[in-house]
Amino acid sequence: MPQTRRSPITRFALPKFHESFHGLLSVQAFITPFSRLLLETIYERIMWFGRTKHDYHVFEKTARVAYHFLEDGGKADPKAVAKQFYAVINKVIPALNDSCRAQIEVDQIPKDDADGQIEKYLNYYKVMYEGLLPFVCAPIIHAFGIAKNIQDKAFTPSINGKINLNTIITMNERLVYSENRLAIGLNSHVRNAYAHNNYRILDDAKVKIWDRNWGPEIWQLDQLIQLCDQLWVNALGITCALVLYDINNNWTVRARGWLSPTKAPYLRRQELHAAVEAIAGELGFYLEKVKASSNGVSITLSTKPRGIDQEGKLYMGYKSHTELFMIPVWYEEKRVIDQLMMILHQLTPYFEAQNEVSINVLSCEGTSLSSLITDFSTFIDLQLEDTKPETVEAIRQAFKTDTLGDCVTFVEKEGTPRFVGRGPAKPDDS
Numbered sequence: 001m002p003q004t005r006r007s008p009i010t011r012f013a014l015p016k017f018h019e020s021f022h023g024l025l026s027v028q029a030f031i032t033p034f035s036r037l038l039l040e041t042i043y044e045r046i047m048w049f050g051r052t053k054h055d056y057h058v059f060e061k062t063a064r065v066a067y068h069f070l071e072d073g074g075k076a077d078p079k080a081v082a083k084q085f086y087a088v089i090n091k092v093i094p095a096l097n098d099s100c101r102a103q104i105e106v107d108q109i110p111k112d113d114a115d116g117q118i119e120k121y122l123n124y125y126k127v128m129y130e131g132l133l134p135f136v137c138a139p140i141i142h143a144f145g146i147a148k149n150i151q152d153k154a155f156t157p158s159i160n161g162k163i164n165l166n167t168i169i170t171m172n173e174r175l176v177y178s179e180n181r182l183a184i185g186l187n188s189h190v191r192n193a194y195a196h197n198n199y200r201i202l203d204d205a206k207v208k209i210w211d212r213n214w215g216p217e218i219w220q221l222d223q224l225i226q227l228c229d230q231l232w233v234n235a236l237g238i239t240c241a242l243v244l245y246d247i248n249n250n251w252t253v254r255a256r257g258w259l260s261p262t263k264a265p266y267l268r269r270q271e272l273h274a275a276v277e278a279i280a281g282e283l284g285f286y287l288e289k290v291k292a293s294s295n296g297v298s299i300t301l302s303t304k305p306r307g308i309d310q311e312g313k314l315y316m317g318y319k320s321h322t323e324l325f326m327i328p329v330w331y332e333e334k335r336v337i338d339q340l341m342m343i344l345h346q347l348t349p350y351f352e353a354q355n356e357v358s359i360n361v362l363s364c365e366g367t368s369l370s371s372l373i374t375d376f377s378t379f380i381d382l383q384l385e386d387t388k389p390e391t392v393e394a395i396r397q398a399f400k401t402d403t404l405g406d407c408v409t410f411v412e413k414e415g416t417p418r419f420v421g422r423g424p425a426k427p428d429d430s
Contacts, residue, residue: 008314011327013043015416017240020060024067026248033346035246041096042243046236047316055233062181062237063244066140070245073143080146082253085139085245088161092239095132099232102127106228114205114221121224122194122207128231129191134162136238137182139245141167148174182238185231189214190224267350272297279346283339284409288362296356296375297347303409305364306331314417322423328415336361337396337404339411340372341387344379353377361404373401 014031017039031039046059073081102124109116138157145155154167168183193199193209200208207224210216253259267275269292276299277287285301292298309330316323340359347357357379359372382395396402 009044009047009316010040011314011414011417012047013040016043016047021063021240021244024064024244024248028251029247030251031247032250035243035250038093038239038243038246041093042236042240045100046233058184058233059237059240062184062234063240065181066238066241067244069140069147070143070241072147073145074245074249075147076149077146078249078252079256079258081139081143082249082258084142084157085242085249086253086259088135088138088157089242089246091135091161092132092242095135096239099124099128099132099235103232115201118201118205118207118221118224121221121228122190122199125224125228125231126191126194128228128235129165129186129188130195132235133165133186133231133238136235136242137165137168138163139242140182140238141171144171144174150174181234184234185227185229187227189217190219190227267292272350275350276343276347279343282411283342284334284336284411285339285343285361296358297351298358298360300360300362302362302366303336303364303369303407304412306333306410307412321425324420324423325417326420327417330413330415331410332413333408334411335389335392335404336370336407336409337372337402338387338389338392339409340404341384341392344374344376345384345387348376348380351376353380361407369407370404371401372399372404374399 014036018025046056070081070085102120106117106120106124109120111117138161141155141163142157144150145152152167152170154164154170157163165186166188168180168186171182172180189211190209192211193215196211198210198215202208202218205221207219207221208216209219272292273287273290276290280287280299280301284304286304288300288302290297290299307329309328311326311328314325314327316325340361343359344357351357353376356373356375361369361371363369378398382398384391384395
């Protein structure tokens with residue numbers, strides 16, 4: 001689901017992704033809105049202030065290794081790998097969000113509260129270990145099993161899409177090299193100790209942990225923080241490999257009909273509002289109101305005025321320095337009807353085909369401008385191949401109501417961030 005108010009770091013996602021992985025992109029590579037959102041989510045985390053080049057190197061190396069596992073399995077049985085991949089990919093963003101929430105809870109604990117930090121870091125580790133890694137590793141481990149012709153059922157994910165992470169140990173026996181990057185940061189003893197309440201927080205920022213057949217061991221808070229960060233960075237690399245697979249294979253999978261269209265999950269009011277606001281915002285509108293019912297959805301939008309074409313500044317702060325980037329910003333005039341076709345396309349998976357959609361458009365001054373009323377089945381049947389003005393103009397008679405005419409809105413566009421130079425690190429506010 002698209003999200004609003006993203007970090008400025010997301011502006012670097014696509015340029016940085018292309019810089020790192022352009023050699024792995026196929027001639028049929030296509031970045032869908034979903035894969036773009038996932039890339040922005042990943043890069044927002046891996047490029048966050050305070051991260052090091054080493055973090056990104058680990059992330060990139062893991063992504064490459066994990067992708068090659070997927071690619072090797074795809075060469076042996078492309079349909080089987082694709083089916084397993086698309087069975088789980090929609091569950092990745094919720095799992096990422098859960099891990100991010102657990103991470104935020106850690107950051108909210110005062111630095112002088114070692115006991116509270118230990119408790120939250122153990123929980124954060126468990127959330128990643130149980131909720132995120134079994135999903136993101138599942139297609140990769142399954143593809144590895146296919147490539148190696150392994151008959152062990154452990155290499156087939158469960159019905160809910162998760163894989164048993166202990167299977168990674170079995171993978172090691174089949175690797176021609178010693179390091180299995182999927183295992184970086186994984187420690188089943190730490191997870192089991194917390195999950196089974198086999199731990200005791202001690203003085204001086206330490207915790208005793210044990211399991212049925214292991215321990216006890218004394219862990220310092222710093223060790224626990226390092227383990228959590230290792231798992232998080234590696235999980236982001238594995239997830240990036242999944243996005244790379246989607247970009248390279250989405251077109252082929254759809255064209256060959258390997259997968260039937262799946263309905264997106266039901267959105268609650270707040271989620272629907274956030275989704276429509278994000279979609280509309282990128283396409284030249286402000287969201288005024290959205291109301292969903294059992295019969296469909298009613299949306300009120302207002303157009304955006306033309307802004308000033310200019311370059312904006314973006315500062316990236318690191319521990320040792322600050323980097324300045326300039327981002328070109330310009331505005332393009334677009335017909336409202338063409339932009340609404342894009343909005344309908346992105347909303348279609350969330351509604352039943354018979355649901356009606358009513359879109360009222362206001363001018364940027366707030367006066368009523370025009371409206372469009374149709375149902376999703378009509379829009380689906382049109383099978384629009386593009387949203388060029390001439391293409392859209394040819395199908396407008398199919399809508400129940402269309403008073404949009406040739407009214408326009410303005411869409412803000414951003415170019416690739418341009419590096420200007422480095423300066424001293426910003427002073428610590430504390």
